[in-house]
Amino acid sequence: MVALGAATIGFTGYSMFFGPGNLYPKSVRKLLREGGMAYLRPKDKQDLPKAIECYTKALAELDELGTNDSKHAPDAPHITGLIARIASVYSEMGDLDMVVKMYKDLLQRILGDKGMEDPKTQVRKLLDDKLPKNERENIIRALGCANKLAEAYEKRGERAERRSIALPDMKQASSADSLEASRWYQWCLQVVMLTYQNHFNHLQLEQGKPVTNTPSFDPETLPRYFSVDVVTSLLYNAATFFANHSQIDLAQPLLERALDLMRRGADGKQESVCRSSVLMSHLANANVMKKDLVTAEKWSIEGLQLAKKFPENAECLNSFVALTYDLGAVYEAAGKYNSARVQYRQAAEIAGDMGDDGAVKLTQDALSRISKAA
Numbered sequence: 001m002v003a004l005g006a007a008t009i010g011f012t013g014y015s016m017f018f019g020p021g022n023l024y025p026k027s028v029r030k031l032l033r034e035g036g037m038a039y040l041r042p043k044d045k046q047d048l049p050k051a052i053e054c055y056t057k058a059l060a061e062l063d064e065l066g067t068n069d070s071k072h073a074p075d076a077p078h079i080t081g082l083i084a085r086i087a088s089v090y091s092e093m094g095d096l097d098m099v100v101k102m103y104k105d106l107l108q109r110i111l112g113d114k115g116m117e118d119p120k121t122q123v124r125k126l127l128d129d130k131l132p133k134n135e136r137e138n139i140i141r142a143l144g145c146a147n148k149l150a151e152a153y154e155k156r157g158e159r160a161e162r163r164s165i166a167l168p169d170m171k172q173a174s175s176a177d178s179l180e181a182s183r184w185y186q187w188c189l190q191v192v193m194l195t196y197q198n199h200f201n202h203l204q205l206e207q208g209k210p211v212t213n214t215p216s217f218d219p220e221t222l223p224r225y226f227s228v229d230v231v232t233s234l235l236y237n238a239a240t241f242f243a244n245h246s247q248i249d250l251a252q253p254l255l256e257r258a259l260d261l262m263r264r265g266a267d268g269k270q271e272s273v274c275r276s277s278v279l280m281s282h283l284a285n286a287n288v289m290k291k292d293l294v295t296a297e298k299w300s301i302e303g304l305q306l307a308k309k310f311p312e313n314a315e316c317l318n319s320f321v322a323l324t325y326d327l328g329a330v331y332e333a334a335g336k337y338n339s340a341r342v343q344y345r346q347a348a349e350i351a352g353d354m355g356d357d358g359a360v361k362l363t364q365d366a367l368s369r370i371s372k373a374a
Contacts, residue, residue, distance in 0.1 A: 023078050031058040048093050055086045074109040096156040103149040110142040119190040126195045136225055143191055147234055150184035153177045154241055185238040192231055199223045217260035232258045248286045255283050265306050274315040277306040281322040288329045300327040321351050321359055337370045
């Protein structure tokens with residue numbers, strides 16, 4: 001059974017932060033301004049090598065100042081924010097080796113070797129009520145950066161996988177990058193889940209309730225330093241990685257917990273409704289791949305009901321196509337070819353209007369397949 005690639009969400013895990021201008025010496029401000037003029041422009045007018053040159057010089061100058069001035073310490077937000085900016089520029093250049101290098105540098109500055117190796121060190125810090133605010137914020141930044149590092153490894157692994165068709169030696173590089181991506185996604189999940197579970201059980205004890213192995217995933221019970229967006233992003237990104245690597249049993253509970261945090265779009269707001277529909281498209285897709293047709297149909301129908309609410313929203317529209325296709329796959333597997341044909345044709349029509357050639361091809365292949373089977 002073939003499943004359409006599920007819709008995606010523009011979740012992000014790291015917010016860029018440049019400090020107030022007066023934090024930077026005059027010479028650094030000049031370099032940052034020149035770097036911004038080269039980078040923060042329409043794509044056809046960008047000068048990315050120039051941006052890298054300016055930003056890298058600024059970072060080197062700040063690091064030198066930091067050897068004698070604690071205001072410019074290596075893990076100061078206005079410096080780690082600059083490193084994240086440099087990584088973003090390299091990402092646009094397609095230089096994933098440098099993206100990985102920059103994010104690892106950023107994590108090293110905030111976490112050190114021990115923190116990068118053992119996520120529980122960060123859990124203990126986050127649970128410490130006496131932890132200074134700036135240190136807590138830095139751990140949250142590191143969490144987002146670790147997610148970005150996992151994404152970079154994932155992309156580099158996918159690129160090596162494509163190249164391995166012509167260059168067999170690239171297969172080993174692809175596997176190594178996939179392992180690193182998995183490691184960092186799991187690092188993120190451990191920080192979030194262990195912190196949340198301990199925090200939730202503390203609340204339970206305060207209310208005279210028994211502790212549990214799994215928190216409620218009610219957004220009201222999250223620690224104040226974890227936003228719904230950040231936690232949902234991390235769950236979603238890890239789930240899509242595991243699903244893409246045929247680890248559906250790992251992906252599915254993460255998607256369900258992310259959906260719980262979004263309250264399944266119950267607030268009626270466009271963002272939560274459409275993001276919930278995207279999560280449901282992934283759940284439908286996962287169950288199509290598992291051949292659990294009853295559950296796949298359930299998620300498809302629920303997701304379509306949400307996606308229909310905001311047809312002009314790109315996330316809702318993408319999930320509508322994916323969910324419609326998945327519903328067709330359910331009917332096809334059940335031998336209901338006429339019902340499957342209706343769903344596939346609708347998915348093909350909307351995908352064509354969107355200019356999604358990949359989805360159009362999949363739906364056309366599905367229509368051809370059921371024509372032969374009927």
